[in-house]
Amino acid sequence: MSVKTVNGAGQDFGTEHEDRNNSASLYDVAVIGGGVIGSATARELSRYQLKICVLEKELDVCNGVSGRNTGLLHSGILYEKNMLRTECSMEGNAEFEQVAEELDVPFKRCGKLIVGFGDEERKRLEKLYQRGLENNVPGIRIIDHDEIKRLEPNADGDFAIYVPSAGILCPFTYTIALAENAVKNGVEYHFDSEVIGITREKGEKEEEGRWRVETKSGTYYARWVINCAGLYSYKIAEMLGFGPYYPNRVKGEYEILDKKAGAFLSLPIYPTPNEYGAFDIHVTPTVDGNVLVGPSIEKIGNNVDYSVTQKMIDHLTENGSKVFGYVKREFFIRNYVGVFPTIEDPETGEEIDFQIDADDQVPNAVSLTCITSPGLTSALPLARRVVRKIRQKEELAENGSFDPTRKGIVRFAEQDIETQRQLIKEDPDYGEIYCRCECVTKAEIKQAIHNPLGVSTVSGIKYRTRATMGRCQGGYCETRLTASIQEELGKKREEVLLNKNGAWMFTGEVK
Amino acid sequence: MEKRDVVIIGGGPAGLAAAVELKKKGIEDILIIEREKQPGGILRQCIHDGFGLTRFGETLSGPEYAQRFIDQAAQYHVEMICNATVIDLSSDRVVTYDSREGLVQIQAKAVILTMGCRERTRGALAIPGTRPSGIYNAGVAQSYMNLFNTMVGREILIMGSGDIGLIMARRFTLEGAHVKGVFEVLPYPSGLPRNIEQCLNDYNIPLYLSHSVVDIKGEERIEGVTVVQVDENMKPVPGTEKEFSCDTLVLSVGLIPENELSIAAGVELDGRTKGAFVDENYQTSTEGIFAAGNVLHVHDLVDFVSLEAEALADGVVRYLNGEAQKDCEIEVVPDRNIGHVIPQRVSGKRDFQVSMRVRRPMGRCRITLRQGENTVVSKVVPKAIPAEMIQFKVPSDKINSGEKIEVLVNEQ
Numbered sequence: 001m002s003v004k005t006v007n008g009a010g011q012d013f014g015t016e017h018e019d020r021n022n023s024a025s026l027y028d029v030a031v032i033g034g035g036v037i038g039s040a041t042a043r044e045l046s047r048y049q050l051k052i053c054v055l056e057k058e059l060d061v062c063n064g065v066s067g068r069n070t071g072l073l074h075s076g077i078l079y080e081k082n083m084l085r086t087e088c089s090m091e092g093n094a095e096f097e098q099v100a101e102e103l104d105v106p107f108k109r110c111g112k113l114i115v116g117f118g119d120e121e122r123k124r125l126e127k128l129y130q131r132g133l134e135n136n137v138p139g140i141r142i143i144d145h146d147e148i149k150r151l152e153p154n155a156d157g158d159f160a161i162y163v164p165s166a167g168i169l170c171p172f173t174y175t176i177a178l179a180e181n182a183v184k185n186g187v188e189y190h191f192d193s194e195v196i197g198i199t200r201e202k203g204e205k206e207e208e209g210r211w212r213v214e215t216k217s218g219t220y221y222a223r224w225v226i227n228c229a230g231l232y233s234y235k236i237a238e239m240l241g242f243g244p245y246y247p248n249r250v251k252g253e254y255e256i257l258d259k260k261a262g263a264f265l266s267l268p269i270y271p272t273p274n275e276y277g278a279f280d281i282h283v284t285p286t287v288d289g290n291v292l293v294g295p296s297i298e299k300i301g302n303n304v305d306y307s308v309t310q311k312m313i314d315h316l317t318e319n320g321s322k323v324f325g326y327v328k329r330e331f332f333i334r335n336y337v338g339v340f341p342t343i344e345d346p347e348t349g350e351e352i353d354f355q356i357d358a359d360d361q362v363p364n365a366v367s368l369t370c371i372t373s374p375g376l377t378s379a380l381p382l383a384r385r386v387v388r389k390i391r392q393k394e395e396l397a398e399n400g401s402f403d404p405t406r407k408g409i410v411r412f413a414e415q416d417i418e419t420q421r422q423l424i425k426e427d428p429d430y431g432e433i434y435c436r437c438e439c440v441t442k443a444e445i446k447q448a449i450h451n452p453l454g455v456s457t458v459s460g461i462k463y464r465t466r467a468t469m470g471r472c473q474g475g476y477c478e479t480r481l482t483a484s485i486q487e488e489l490g491k492k493r494e495e496v497l498l499n500k501n502g503a504w505m506f507t508g509e510v511k
Numbered sequence: 512m513e514k515r516d517v518v519i520i521g522g523g524p525a526g527l528a529a530a531v532e533l534k535k536k537g538i539e540d541i542l543i544i545e546r547e548k549q550p551g552g553i554l555r556q557c558i559h560d561g562f563g564l565t566r567f568g569e570t571l572s573g574p575e576y577a578q579r580f581i582d583q584a585a586q587y588h589v590e591m592i593c594n595a596t597v598i599d600l601s602s603d604r605v606v607t608y609d610s611r612e613g614l615v616q617i618q619a620k621a622v623i624l625t626m627g628c629r630e631r632t633r634g635a636l637a638i639p640g641t642r643p644s645g646i647y648n649a650g651v652a653q654s655y656m657n658l659f660n661t662m663v664g665r666e667i668l669i670m671g672s673g674d675i676g677l678i679m680a681r682r683f684t685l686e687g688a689h690v691k692g693v694f695e696v697l698p699y700p701s702g703l704p705r706n707i708e709q710c711l712n713d714y715n716i717p718l719y720l721s722h723s724v725v726d727i728k729g730e731e732r733i734e735g736v737t738v739v740q741v742d743e744n745m746k747p748v749p750g751t752e753k754e755f756s757c758d759t760l761v762l763s764v765g766l767i768p769e770n771e772l773s774i775a776a777g778v779e780l781d782g783r784t785k786g787a788f789v790d791e792n793y794q795t796s797t798e799g800i801f802a803a804g805n806v807l808h809v810h811d812l813v814d815f816v817s818l819e820a821e822a823l824a825d826g827v828v829r830y831l832n833g834e835a836q837k838d839c840e841i842e843v844v845p846d847r848n849i850g851h852v853i854p855q856r857v858s859g860k861r862d863f864q865v866s867m868r869v870r871r872p873m874g875r876c877r878i879t880l881r882q883g884e885n886t887v888v889s890k891v892v893p894k895a896i897p898a899e900m901i902q903f904k905v906p907s908d909k910i911n912s913g914e915k916i917e918v919l920v921n922e923q
Contacts (some may be wrong), residue, residue: 255637307641310725334634336642417607421614431611433546433596437771441609473632479654482661493661498644502731505644506655507662510686 027053029390030213030222032195032236034058035066036171037371038228039178040379041386045226046185048387048396053222054179054187055215057194057232059500060455062175062463064230065375068306068338070254070284070292072268073167074374075112077132077140084354086135088378088385093165099380103177104408105169106287112166113148115157115323116272122159124272129161139164154264154324166268170287171376172463173408178379180452181406185399189453192501193217198225198239200363209363226386227367231304231341237369241362245355245369247302250340252295253312258333258471261326262289269323281319283327288438288466293320293327295338308335333471343370354382358389366390409447409464413439434484435477437470445481449488456489458482459499482506516540516831518606518619520597520772523552525804526625527580527589528817532824534587538831542617543584543591544608550584550591551577552627553650554813556657559678561705565814576813602777602797621827624773624787624795624802625820628809630675631765638670640727643734649675649763656682664759668736669693670724674702674811674898676763681710683761690714691755694722694738696745699872701765703811703898723747724760733760766809776800783851784808790839790856791863792826793819801827808853808866811900815866822864842915843880848873850897852918859910865918866902869895873922880905882914895920 029045031038034056042054058064076090100107116125125142132140143162148155151162183189193215201221203209213220227236234245262285270282284292296312313335320327343352354375357367366389368382375382390396412420412430423430429443448464449456461467461481468474468481482496482505493506516538519526522545530541549555554562557573564570567579584591595610604619630648647655647663653675655661665688669676672695680690693711698721700707711718719738725747726737740751768786770778778787779796786807787795793803803823804816838858845852845867853866865880873895880887887909895901910916 256634306730307726307728308637308639310639313637313639329635329637332635332637333632335637412609417614420609424609424611424613428611431609431613432594433598433609436546436596439598471632471635472629473634475629475632475648475651478651479659483659500731503644504732505663507665510656510660510662 025053025220026210027051027220027222029053029224029226030055030211030220031226031228032213033228033230033233034061034179034189034191035064035228035230036062036175036178036376036379037066037230037368037382038226039175039182040383041226041228042182042187043178043185044380044383044387045390046182046187047399047402049399050396052182052187053220054182054189055193055195055213055220056189056191057216059191059457059497060460060463061179061189061453062172063499065338065341065372066171066175066230067463068336069171069340069373069376070295071168071171071286071376072112072284072374073107073109073169074377075132075137075140075163075166076135077128077137077161077163078374080131081135084356085374085378088354088381089374090135090137091381092377092379093167095380096167096169100169102404103174103181103406105173105177107167107169108287109165109167110267110285111151111162111164112268112270113152113155113157113160113162114270114272115148115155115160117158121272124275125159125161128273132161132163137163137165152266152269154326155269168268168285168287169376174376176453176464177406177408181404183452184406185402190215190217190220191455195229195236195239198236211364224364224366224390227365227369228371230371231339233341233367233369233371234343237357237367240365240367242357242359242365242367242369245343246346248342248344249300249302249304250342250372251298251300251305252338252340253308253316254292254294254336254338255313255316255320255327255332256334256336257291257293257326257331259289261328261331262286262291264326265291265324271323281316281323283320283324288469290333291324291326293324300339304339306337306339308337333473340372341370342372354378356382356385356389364393409444411444411465412441434480435465435467435470437472437476438466440465440467440477442484445484446488449484456485456491457497457499458485458505461485512605513615513617515542515617515619517542517621517623517827518617519543519623519625520600520606521545521552521625521627521806522547522550522591522593523625523627523804524554524577524580524813524816525627525806525820526552526623527577527584528820529623529625529803529823529827530589531580531583531587532821533827534589536824536828538828541589543589544595544597544606545591545593546596548594550581550593556650556654557678558657559682562813565812566817573813580817597772600772600776604776604799620799621830622776622800623823623827624778624800624806625804626769626772626806628766628768628805630762631767633762636764638724638727640736641729643727643729643732645729645733645758646727646760646762649673649679649761652679652761653682656686662686662688664688664757666691666756666758667761668755668757668759669761669763671695671762671764672700672702672707672718673763673765674706676761677702677706677710679761679763680716681714684714684716690716691757692717692719694719694724696721696723696741698743699896701898704896725752727760732758734758736760766805768806768809770806773800773802773806778802781851781855783845784853788855789853791854791858791861792829792839793823793854794826794830799830808851811898815900815902819866841910841913843918844915845918846920848920849918857910857916859907859912862907863905864902865905866900867918868897868900869920870897872896873920876920876922879919879921880916881919882911882916885909885911887916891923
């Protein structure tokens, strides 16, 4: 592929992108990291006349922090008023109806309960409630046992804080939607492109300098670099010249419950935070009808550890069942682990706020670090703050053809019977159920395989359709998915990957 | 809306046998709805032999066994639609299926549930560790190898000694893969003795009883597992951890009747079988909805699936003829040594067949059905193991009305 590249001022640099291993493109902006923050940033930047790329080390978006969390649209009650986390999550919360509409992503403003028992918990909840009032979290109130039962018969407590503005969303669908919308507006995604070095090449004048970003898939040049690298953000920050930062990551284990249990939960239920303000195991419904139990909280320094442990499975089961009676083994369908990019102040040992670094010492770079919870809620507000940092340095021309909307794959299971009939009439592939548990059709699988980002992994199809996410965990549909990947993309058996390089599915033919 | 006398959901061994038997008994208006492109169900991927000894008196491969019923179904002009998935069933027997021709709804007089079963997964067991590629359920691996000609790995470990896992141990070995061991958490195998002999012992594949996989390692492809010995309470024995390397972990840890549609139709399920409560006619708690085969309770041999479905046909015919069937009010209740019993309710007016499995291996034992002090039937079996179903006819002449029938097993 040979693409002529043009810089933001319209001046032809004449460099050509030859191939992945011999690339010499000049971008206006290189965003490092294709998670929800990187994708939101790329999407917001695509409102302007800029040549933008996203460099992602994995084979799909949403493979790190963004895909391994609770999927909660935070209200802003959890943190102090003057924190960037509070400001961004409240801004992100307030606008999400519009965002969900533009990007065609599922979302429910279901509210949330923080329940408590006895005088001690009452005191702690009152304190939390006061903070909610100070932060102007809309509509919060303390409710009694009867009202808890009216809101959610399966919740229990002597009293609770009811937070009506909290909601739930699907982190995969949301991140994919942001990325697809960015691509629609001209952004290029480069997967399998782990950044291994960044150097500043000086020009005649400061503003003529450029960043040389070396990745495992080739070298990219960019006038601006935006660091949205999630778990590895502190490293990229240091490569750019920010920091140093002291990661003390948090590992959180989760249990996913069957939709059979999900039928009994309409909104997230949290226990009262402990005396240090931390929440023990809580339960959260997903927009698709499952229940997430967790996370457990464990500090793991600068490790990244995605393994589930028996100890935490037992902990989740025992404590989860205290807030929701359906946390039982018979409803278990899967476990996962999230690792959150928490950074500490080395002197106090306290978790620091979201960091947006932009410094004249490091020209043309914006670095986002410690974007842990509520990062999902804060993604677009953070992205807009990145745009502002760039606009402080240069004028950006609006992209007149920017389209804020994106359409997702039409899900057969979510349609009424008349729409289902119409879909089959228009495309008979909607008449073949591939994933029985989640009722996903061949038509959806094919659309997912030919996704706008060019992702070809089995997990990529899963996150775009929900195939394999049901109670049989792919027992029925996985053979169909892998056969479709081979058929639609002309891949050999040994080229089919679960989710990443090295995660091969097959050795080849039997004979 | 289209109307049918009988709609059969699933064209596997149970559905085919029920259809043929109904035709033989004069029921003409039958439709089988099958989600795969061909009938035969799970037998299509069971290319090994050993099927049919009871039903046909000879040993057949899975596809051969299925073909006998497919041929008969064709001979009796059983109507069947394939590549069509039932997505809803209502309690008043409206069946909704999705197909390339459209979304179709049928009002049936009787519905027969023959959807089979699915495999228990890693997630349901919550096995600790990472989530790399290379972890397959035994039936999925079997499908890849036998239907898609696709090899899933080379260095294989098998967790669970269910029959499909045992069959796959041999299959992998014959295809040049190295099966390093089978780990079973129970102190005895879950699969049939003949499969232990023919699939493991004949190929020197070690079987580790009272062993469980407690950790899975590998970030991309699976690299190995940690296995630990368990005590009589199935608790890990500290210090017995052992590491095994592998590139593939195959799970054969149990089957679960696939009752999503049954639940939609309001059919009550038995927590022991995970299938419907049925009476001696194989009618569920929802009037006009019947169930047989693995959707009702997991069978050891397909022969018994066919026989059960054939027996069900009698009940369906009586129902279609309007003969009263709400007379099954005597509960059949297993004792603590018996995992489950089918049927769970009888009339006491007709002879019936009882099916059960014991919870633990036993030597010579006496099985008794009794009502209070009254013995309905009593028989001695030379041995009883959980892997094998026990079935026998129960005559109605000694059954009194009202009181529940207890099923007892006593080792002698």
